[in-house]
Amino acid sequence: MNLNRIDLKLGATISALFLALLFPLGFVIHEIFSGFYFKNVEENTQQISYHYASLIANNHETGIYEALDLIATLSQVLLYVVDNSGNVIVSNAPYIHLGDKITLEELSNLRRGFKQENIYDETHHKTYYISGSSIFKDDQFIGAVYILTPIESVIASLEKIRSLIFFAALGSFLLATGFTLILSKKLSNPLVKMERATRKIAKGDLNTRLVIRSKDEIGSLGTAINDLAMDLKRYRDSRSEFFANISHELRTPLTYLKGYSRVLKEELYNSNEEKLQYLNIIDNETTRLTNLINDLSDLSMIEEGKIVLNNVEIDITQIVEDVFQKTKYRAEQKGLLFSIKVPSEVPFIYGDGLRLEQIFINLIENAIRYTDNGTICLEILVDEKEVKIIIKDTGIGISKENLQFIFERFFRLEKSRSRKYGGSGLGLSIVKKLVELQNGAITVESKVNIGTKVVVIFPLS
Numbered sequence: 001m002n003l004n005r006i007d008l009k010l011g012a013t014i015s016a017l018f019l020a021l022l023f024p025l026g027f028v029i030h031e032i033f034s035g036f037y038f039k040n041v042e043e044n045t046q047q048i049s050y051h052y053a054s055l056i057a058n059n060h061e062t063g064i065y066e067a068l069d070l071i072a073t074l075s076q077v078l079l080y081v082v083d084n085s086g087n088v089i090v091s092n093a094p095y096i097h098l099g100d101k102i103t104l105e106e107l108s109n110l111r112r113g114f115k116q117e118n119i120y121d122e123t124h125h126k127t128y129y130i131s132g133s134s135i136f137k138d139d140q141f142i143g144a145v146y147i148l149t150p151i152e153s154v155i156a157s158l159e160k161i162r163s164l165i166f167f168a169a170l171g172s173f174l175l176a177t178g179f180t181l182i183l184s185k186k187l188s189n190p191l192v193k194m195e196r197a198t199r200k201i202a203k204g205d206l207n208t209r210l211v212i213r214s215k216d217e218i219g220s221l222g223t224a225i226n227d228l229a230m231d232l233k234r235y236r237d238s239r240s241e242f243f244a245n246i247s248h249e250l251r252t253p254l255t256y257l258k259g260y261s262r263v264l265k266e267e268l269y270n271s272n273e274e275k276l277q278y279l280n281i282i283d284n285e286t287t288r289l290t291n292l293i294n295d296l297s298d299l300s301m302i303e304e305g306k307i308v309l310n311n312v313e314i315d316i317t318q319i320v321e322d323v324f325q326k327t328k329y330r331a332e333q334k335g336l337l338f339s340i341k342v343p344s345e346v347p348f349i350y351g352d353g354l355r356l357e358q359i360f361i362n363l364i365e366n367a368i369r370y371t372d373n374g375t376i377c378l379e380i381l382v383d384e385k386e387v388k389i390i391i392k393d394t395g396i397g398i399s400k401e402n403l404q405f406i407f408e409r410f411f412r413l414e415k416s417r418s419r420k421y422g423g424s425g426l427g428l429s430i431v432k433k434l435v436e437l438q439n440g441a442i443t444v445e446s447k448v449n450i451g452t453k454v455v456v457i458f459p460l461s
Contacts (some may be wrong), residue, residue: 011267015173015179022173026165033161037154040131045131046117049147053133056145078128078148082107084141088431093148094126110134110144127151135348148195175264190218196224201225206233238408249292295426304435309352309437313461316387317346317380319353323360324378324413331368331376349387349458351438362427363391363454373397374451389456398446404446407432 025199035130056064065081072079080091086107088100106116116132130144193210200208206229210222260278262268270273301307324340360378367376375393381388398406407428433440439459446452 015177018176026169029165034158041129041149041151045129045147045149049131049145051134052145053135056135079146082221083141083143084353105389111141120425144373183422203230253289256285257282298430299426304379311350311352313348314351316349317342319356322381323357327364336371339377343382346380346382350461355434359431362431367391367393387458388407391454394451397448397450397452399448403446
């Protein structure tokens, strides 16, 4: 049996806490009952001894002792009386005989008017509460009267109460322990299932899912595990697709480079124009290959935290206008209407000029790539705290299902569209990370066949 299980630990902990509360509670209840019973006995006994002392004091010279002995016998009150020297002169109490003498300490306390109480005599298994009251006549100490009250019945009642408390506590403990074990088992079962599920996920079974039955912290943890499994599955699938895409993207330019370089090497061209055409193809494919390698390098550096930004105060207007001039020709080649709107005064922002240019070139080239006809607008808006750079197009758009994944590395749209429009699936992931490294934010809104709107926000310097 595994004693290191969470349900046993939880049950033992709760049971220990229950015991820690149960023992003090039982002790307090016992003391309350004990105090109640003994207080009644003490008060009654002290009151009787006081009355007898007053009776003797008021009738000391009229044969009161003989009368007192008779009254005590008839009323079944156990008492004994001592004179001013501590000698017993009247007694119907067991084991107290005429002529016996009380201790000097008792006698001294009685002479000073102190009550003698809480004295128990357990001889022959008989237990009594004894209360003694001093007798004064004209301020002179003439003796004392002791009243004895048997307390076996009180002790027996307390024993019954003690037994009841014990059995009630034992029953409560057993009941609470059973309930605790059931509860801890019920609480730990979801955790055990989560542990099994995470081990399956760790072994590569990313289709593992947990059934969520509650909305508390355990349910939230189960949801997080399901989300993790889905994210890992999507990451694995997108990574596999990415490697396939990268292999294709690398293989295509390398095939062109090898083929056309061989044509040039073996002079298999017919004219200088054809030679120049082949050189242009080689140049374009080299550029394409270089861009792909640069994207991979940038993403690796960003994710490893090795990228270094040269952040200074930047005129964002100048950056945006330079990007517009660099990308305008390509938009015009596709027959797109490319416009720019820039306010007359735009405050500086804090950032890296080269990386900002990389961000906007990437976003605009995406807009051009996925827009077959229509318009692209590049606009700057300024408010009191931030600058917004907005890029809107009338392209093919992105579905709602895909929109939430577009900034993930390796993510690409449907294969047919990816092949048609190109790209490695790394650009937007790099863009988002570069924007966030410069304390900015980026959002995307898109509708299929209507267009896409990208908003990049930077705080003012």
